[in-house]
Amino acid sequence: MAGQSEQTSSRPAAVHIADEIYAIYRNVAGVLYVAPKVIRFVVSKECVDKKSDESYKKYMERLKGKEFSKTEWKRHGGTIAEDLSHPDDLDITGLYALLEKLSRLHDECWRSVALADSENKSEGDLATATSSMSGGGQPNNNEELPGGDTKCPLEKLSRLGMNGLPRDVDKLFDKLRKVKNLRNEIMHEFEVTLNNEKFSELKTALSELIEEAERVYSLPQSEVEDQKKNLHDDFESLQTTDKKSIYYWCTRLAMSGKLAVKNLWKTKLSKETLPLLNSIVQRLEVFHALDVMVREGPNGQVLPYTEIFKAPEKAIIVSGVAGAGKTTLLKNIVLQFFELQEGNADYLRQFNQLILFECRDRTTETLADVIKQHFKELCRELEGKRNVLDALLRLDALFIIDGYDEVNKVSTNVVEEIIKKTSSSNCRVLITTRPHSAKEKLEMLLATNDVISTEFEIKPLTELNEQLEFLARYEKSLGIKKGEMTESFKTLNNDVRILFTEPINLILFCDMHKHMPETISSWEKPGDVANDILRLYKKLVTRKLADVTHLECEVMLDDLFVVIGKAALEFIRENTVTFSEKELLQVKRKCIQILKSTVECSSEIILSVVLKVNRPLSGAGKTTYTFHHKSIQEMFAAEFIVQRILARNDSLKSILKAKPKEMSSLREVLQYAVQGLSRLRPGAA
Numbered sequence: 001m002a003g004q005s006e007q008t009s010s011r012p013a014a015v016h017i018a019d020e021i022y023a024i025y026r027n028v029a030g031v032l033y034v035a036p037k038v039i040r041f042v043v044s045k046e047c048v049d050k051k052s053d054e055s056y057k058k059y060m061e062r063l064k065g066k067e068f069s070k071t072e073w074k075r076h077g078g079t080i081a082e083d084l085s086h087p088d089d090l091d092i093t094g095l096y097a098l099l100e101k102l103s104r105l106h107d108e109c110w111r112s113v114a115l116a117d118s119e120n121k122s123e124g125d126l127a128t129a130t131s132s133m134s135g136g137g138q139p140n141n142n143e144e145l146p147g148g149d150t151k152c153p154l155e156k157l158s159r160l161g162m163n164g165l166p167r168d169v170d171k172l173f174d175k176l177r178k179v180k181n182l183r184n185e186i187m188h189e190f191e192v193t194l195n196n197e198k199f200s201e202l203k204t205a206l207s208e209l210i211e212e213a214e215r216v217y218s219l220p221q222s223e224v225e226d227q228k229k230n231l232h233d234d235f236e237s238l239q240t241t242d243k244k245s246i247y248y249w250c251t252r253l254a255m256s257g258k259l260a261v262k263n264l265w266k267t268k269l270s271k272e273t274l275p276l277l278n279s280i281v282q283r284l285e286v287f288h289a290l291d292v293m294v295r296e297g298p299n300g301q302v303l304p305y306t307e308i309f310k311a312p313e314k315a316i317i318v319s320g321v322a323g324a325g326k327t328t329l330l331k332n333i334v335l336q337f338f339e340l341q342e343g344n345a346d347y348l349r350q351f352n353q354l355i356l357f358e359c360r361d362r363t364t365e366t367l368a369d370v371i372k373q374h375f376k377e378l379c380r381e382l383e384g385k386r387n388v389l390d391a392l393l394r395l396d397a398l399f400i401i402d403g404y405d406e407v408n409k410v411s412t413n414v415v416e417e418i419i420k421k422t423s424s425s426n427c428r429v430l431i432t433t434r435p436h437s438a439k440e441k442l443e444m445l446l447a448t449n450d451v452i453s454t455e456f457e458i459k460p461l462t463e464l465n466e467q468l469e470f471l472a473r474y475e476k477s478l479g480i481k482k483g484e485m486t487e488s489f490k491t492l493n494n495d496v497r498i499l500f501t502e503p504i505n506l507i508l509f510c511d512m513h514k515h516m517p518e519t520i521s522s523w524e525k526p527g528d529v530a531n532d533i534l535r536l537y538k539k540l541v542t543r544k545l546a547d548v549t550h551l552e553c554e555v556m557l558d559d560l561f562v563v564i565g566k567a568a569l570e571f572i573r574e575n576t577v578t579f580s581e582k583e584l585l586q587v588k589r590k591c592i593q594i595l596k597s598t599v600e601c602s603s604e605i606i607l608s609v610v611l612k613v614n615r616p617l618s619g620a621g622k623t624t625y626t627f628h629h630k631s632i633q634e635m636f637a638a639e640f641i642v643q644r645i646l647a648r649n650d651s652l653k654s655i656l657k658a659k660p661k662e663m664s665s666l667r668e669v670l671q672y673a674v675q676g677l678s679r680l681r682p683g684a685a
């Protein structure tokens with residue numbers, strides 16, 4: 001269904017739309033409703049030995065004669081939930097994987113029994129020879145019956161096919177693959193979704209699958225006839241579009257969902273305003289393709305980020321330290337998703353819908369609200385409002401959750417809902433988080449919902465050539481003379497250069513290069529850099545103040561930064577990175593008091609330099625404020641701590657005022673504070 005939006009938007013005639021709805025509806029309902037029914041029938045035949053309330057995991061353990069550990073099940077069961085006992089919620093992909101695993105395991109069982117039989121037989125032959133020599137004549141209990149399946153622990157499943165020979169499942173899987181491929185084409189390529197011929201191709205493929213099942217499982221004629229009749233009736237029922245059916249809403253999403261989401265995000269994400277440069281860059285133009293490291297396994301494999309979806313697990317966690325580029329990676333994935341038709345992001349072809357949710361959001365209360373934001377038009381229709389989420393969960397949607405470490409009381413409910421609702425669907429979830437904070441909580445959330453996940457960590461830009469490549473893109477985009485900024489970067493000593501392994505720091509380097517190039521050559525230790533970044537903020541505020549006063553503002557600025565730093569710390573303690581107008585009021589009041597003593601101006605003059613204003617795109621909703629980056633908020637908070645320690649010798653505990661559970665949000669702040677202290681008072685850190 002990729003590429004749907006553009007085609008749909010340019011179609012003029014209503015009649016065409018009706019034709020398209022009809023074609024899509026039949027194909028989508030064919031692959032999402034009829035085909036799984038047929039495959040479930042085949043699975044039930046492969047599983048005749050399974051008790052109805054027994055989970056597939058327990059069943060497989062019974063056949064294997066041993067329990068699977070978590071990791072073993074991850075390997076054996078793939079994405080099959082541990083407690084799954086009925087395949088009703090699995091779609092073609094899941095059913096295919098399940099059948100493949102079961103049939104392989106059954107073959108294994110038969111092979112091991114045959115091996116045991118042959119060993120027993122040779123022992124028996126020896127015994128017979130011995131006993132015949134001694135004149136004895138015990139019957140051999142291990143004697144193999146025709147087909148060799150009597151000793152198999154599979155009591156009801158026969159090893160023999162219809163022709164009396166050991167069954168051959170290759171053809172069955174060929175037919176199944178045909179159905180699966182049709183599903184993927186229909187779900188992922190909009191031209192195919194629209195293609196009327198696919199509907200009859202699917203019907204033929206399913207009918208052939210039933211016939212192949214007849215051969216493999218020696219099915220009685222009457223059962224095969226019944227299945228074929230059901231198939232025929234189901235396909236007939238799809239000849240008219242049923243607006244009440246959930247597949248009608250899948251169809252509507254297929255037609256307009258992607259365009260709606262593109263309209264919501266593209267403008268917001270395609271440009272980026274850099275923190276202090278006041279320059280706008282095109283996000284895709286400056287994007288540096290980051291590598292990721294596989295967290296599990298001994299050898300810490302490094303992969304391009306585009307490989308993350310090759311992992312079979314439903315949930316993909318991308319972790320990375322502050323400013324490692326997690327959010328930027330997600331934003332680029334969203335943008336690339338809209339460019340799919342140009343063929344430059346094939347790794348996203350497996351998804352036909354996309355939802356983005358930011359954990360820092362403190363106003364969106366439910367998943368239904370998230371869906372409403374994404375598919376406003378569809379949700380305006382009464383039936384749409386009720387059905388869009390359900391329909392989405394039947395499609396191959398990618399749910400992107402940004403910044404789990406920033407999750408708050410409100411957004412935690414939305415995240416939980418996403419994980420719960422997608423757990424038994426075909427959708428996948430991509431979540432970013434800083435590695436320490438909240439990761440355990442996230443893993444717990446996934447485990448309680450039986451969601452298997454895998455983690456990739458963003459690889460820092462440790463090599464000089466990577467850092468230069470990164471900077472060169474910004475150099476070009478910002479119109480800086482080629483080589484000017486990169487040459488300056490090359491002059492850094494190694495101790496300082498290792499600070500620039502994260503993109504955010506390289507961006508701050510661009511800031512320094514523009515506003516205080518002379519300081520770069522004076523950096524000796526990492527602590528010098530964070531200090532200069534705060535100095536840079538002061539310099540920019542001073543410039544603003546110069547428009548309204550010619551008085552000396554240094555002391556006043558220090559006081560203002562203490563107020564801002566204190567607020568930054570308090571917000572971080574509560575894991576808050578976006579602030580409402582109301583929350584900011586308190587800070588403004590304090591700033592005004594300080595300003596009044598020296599100059600008659602509004603607090604906006606200061607806050608407009610330090611904070612970024614986020615106005616809701618739609619016009620609805622409230623304006624929020626953030627620091628230009630969470631790391632900058634952390635630097636301000638750290639500076640406040642350092643100043644309090646130096647000025648009043650206060651204890652860290654009394655400055656932080658943090659409850660034990662709040663301490664994890666302060667990790668990075670403390671790192672900056674230690675750097676600051678060791679710079680100013682080497683013994684104090």
Ligand SMILES: Nc1ncnc2c1ncn2[C@@H]1O[C@H](COP(=O)(O)OP(=O)(O)OP(=O)(O)O)[C@@H](O)[C@H]1O
Binds near residue numbers: 289326327328329
């Ligand atoms: N791959 C990239 N290519 C180009 N610029 C990048 C890239 N990654 C990050 N940046 C720049 O670095 C800044 C910080 O990155 P980002 O906000 O994505 O980090 P993060 O890991 O989400 O940080 P945090 O954990 O603090 O929220 C971005 O605003 C962007 O300007």
